[in-house]
Amino acid sequence: MKNDTKTKSNDNQSLIFSLYDAVSTDGAWDDFVQSLALQMEAHISIMVSIGPSTFEQSLYGNYNFNAAAVQAYSDHWWQHNVWLQTIGENNLLQKGNVMIGTDLVPADKLKQHTFYQNFLLPHINVEHLLIAILSDGTDITEIPMSLNLFRPPSAPAFTQDDANQLRELLPHINRAFKLHWQMRNMNEQLSNFHNGLDSMDFAVMYVDSARRVSHSNKAAQRIAKGVLLPQLPMQGDIADLIDRAALGQGGAAMISTLRTMVLALPISNPVRTSAGEMRSSVMLLLVDADNQHAAATTFLCNAFALSKAESRLIPLLLLGQSPTEMATSLDLKLTTIRSQLSSIFAKTGTTRQQELIRLLGRVPAVVDQ
16 A cells, blocks of 8 residues: 555656646647546546637647547537536536546436537547546636546546545646746747847847846847857946946947947846846947937837837936926926926836936936926
């Protein structure tokens, strides 16, 4: 008995390792449900969302559920699934529920049902079910999802021991799947962000806290090749500029050979490096040295998602206008200008006009009023 318990524990541990491998890879969920099926002595296993979309679109992990059966279920048989009907009618679609097919529909009743006679047997040779509800849709960040294990008529029905074994794995499955979706959404957002940067006609580079270029858009790759890419300079004005920005003080420096101004801005919370320093990631903007104001305006508006109204203040702010002068220039109330400036300062992490201008390496005489 002790050996059986130890074997199950080792099997579960192996499954957990394969489960967390699936966090970063879509295709690895097929590997996980296959490993689970083999351990649970099931000949078919699937992870599928429960909802209005077609079965094929909702199928997330699949082991041995053949393509013809997927199509037949998607086209017609989903509406005759007596197991899911019973779950719905009895309010059993609740996260964490693990159910055996015979507890849902007695074996003799199942065998008389058209779903069994015309789909389960001829398409996938299934009689026994073990199903776990991974999520029930009550959390708006999750979609209803179930994990299903099947056995053929020739195999024994699933037992409470099987259900308990699967139940022990559920916290790990749920955690891994949630991490997977979070990572997938983050990667999608990051990809969209990078695509957006690539569509811009100015050059942007991101430098992490370890002074490595984590991303450069197409314009930067074209302009900075051989100067800042593929390797950032370790010394000189640009290296000093990056180091100052990483320590919280933005600024600007000139690459004279390119007639290009490099603007640097810290963009993340500081993290402690192996050398013990607290450093931020840095955004670099490479602009035509003869067009600094326009570049600075574009830089700030895109980097900090400034509104259209806030964006109108940037050129005036960089010219050193006071709030009163801005109100006159734009024919707006002073209170409106102050409100918009407060929003700009909050978004850029500054508190005064001088600080914002200093980020861009230009400090004209500005007197707040």
